[in-house]
């Protein structure tokens with residue numbers, strides 16, 4: 823079966839640790855989108871564990887580097903974590919459709935979050951470390967014949 827949510831070249835932010843974490847995010851969300859009802863709880867807990875680590879990594883990096891644009895970014899992370907708790911409660915009541923809608927909402931949310939907020943943070947971290955922006959290596963789109 824083709825993945826419901828798969829890695830795209832433009833998710834790359836150019837920070838090795840963040841990119842590695844984002845590959846795991848995509849994998850967790852894909853698992854949540856494609857899990858059978860019986861496996862949904864396990865997939866949700868795997869995503870919850872991932873999200874706590876993922877967002878704490880970025881929140882700490884923003885705090886450590888005194889990042890000016892941190893507020894909206896930290897708030898978005900916190901909103902996702904609050905949703906995880908609500909979705910977990912819904913699943914405990916057998917409301918499977920809530921989990922499926924949440925998984926789709928995550929797949930819809932991530933590309934813009936990565937492109938704007940995570941890429942902005944990666945650029946800032948690179949500037950702090952090296953005095954320059956990270957190099958994003960991306961394949962060019964294939965020209966149509």
Ligand SMILES: [Fe+2]
Pocket residue numbers: 840844876880940
């Ligand atoms: Fe991220």
Ligand SMILES: [Fe+2]
Pocket residue numbers: 880895899935939940
């Ligand atoms: Fe983020």
